[in-house]
Amino acid sequence: MEITNLYGQFCPVSMASEVLCTRWTPLVMRELLCGSTRFNDIRRGVPRMSPSLLSKRLKSLEMAGVVESVPSGRGTHEYHLTQAGEELRPLVLGIGNWGQRWVESHLSLRNLDPSLLMWDIRRNIAPDPWPETRCSIQFRYPELVETMRDWWLVVEPGGIDLCRIDPGYDIDILVTADLRAMTAVWMGVAKLSREMEAGRIEIDVTPTLERQFKAWFKLSVFASQKRMVE
Numbered sequence: 001m002e003i004t005n006l007y008g009q010f011c012p013v014s015m016a017s018e019v020l021c022t023r024w025t026p027l028v029m030r031e032l033l034c035g036s037t038r039f040n041d042i043r044r045g046v047p048r049m050s051p052s053l054l055s056k057r058l059k060s061l062e063m064a065g066v067v068e069s070v071p072s073g074r075g076t077h078e079y080h081l082t083q084a085g086e087e088l089r090p091l092v093l094g095i096g097n098w099g100q101r102w103v104e105s106h107l108s109l110r111n112l113d114p115s116l117l118m119w120d121i122r123r124n125i126a127p128d129p130w131p132e133t134r135c136s137i138q139f140r141y142p143e144l145v146e147t148m149r150d151w152w153l154v155v156e157p158g159g160i161d162l163c164r165i166d167p168g169y170d171i172d173i174l175v176t177a178d179l180r181a182m183t184a185v186w187m188g189v190a191k192l193s194r195e196m197e198a199g200r201i202e203i204d205v206t207p208t209l210e211r212q213f214k215a216w217f218k219l220s221v222f223a224s225q226k227r228m229v230e
Helices: 012-020 025-033 039-045 051-063 089-102 114-124 179-186 192-197 207-216
Strands: 067-073 076-081 135-140 150-156 159-163 173-177 201-204
Touching: 012 025, 025 039, 025 051, 025 076, 025 089, 039 051, 039 076, 039 114, 051 067, 114 150, 114 159, 114 179, 173 179, 173 207, 179 192, 179 201, 192 201
Parallel strands: 135 173
Antiparallel strands: 067 076, 135 150, 150 159, 173 201
C-alpha cells in the first residue's frame, strides 16, 4: 500500500488520514460499503460530486490498495473493496453512528437532498416476500422544483429500479411527503405514524399493499442509534 504522507508523521493515524480524510473520500467509501460497485451507482450516492473528482478519488483508493477495478464487460469496470477496504467498514459506519448520536437533528436536517434520500431508500427497501408482479411506487415532494419533485421505485421480482422519469406504469402506491418529514423518518428522528397523523406524509394505497409497503420500508442503517442530542 503506497501512501504519500503529506503530514510528515510516522503515526498510523497520520498515514490512514492520507487515505481517508480527503474531501468526499469518506462518502465514496460509504457508497462502496453499502454495495455500490458501478461508477454511475456510486455517483448517485454523491450527486454533488463531479465525475472527474470521483474518478480521481477512486483512482487514489485503488493506488492505496483499498479498492480494485474489475472489468465487467463492454469496456466498463466495477469497483470492489479489497480486504483492506472491507476492514474499514467498522470505522466508516462508526463515523456515521457517532454523527447520528451526537449531531443535533436540526443541523443534519438542514442538509436535505432528495437524490441521496431516494437512492438510500432504494438500496435499503427489502420486499419480503417479493411481489409476484410489478409494484410501482411514486414518491412526490410537492415543495420541490418540478425536476426534483417526483421519483419512482419499480419493484419487480428480483430487482428494484429508481427512476427520475415516469416509467409509464400504473401507480400502486403514491407517497406524498414533505421532504424534511420523510428524511426525519428515514433517519429515525421521527415516527412515520406521527408524520402521517400530522399530514406531513400521506400514503395512497390499498390496505393490503400498505401493510406490505410498511414492511418493505426499512430505515437508514444509522436510524437505530440512540440519539444523545436532539
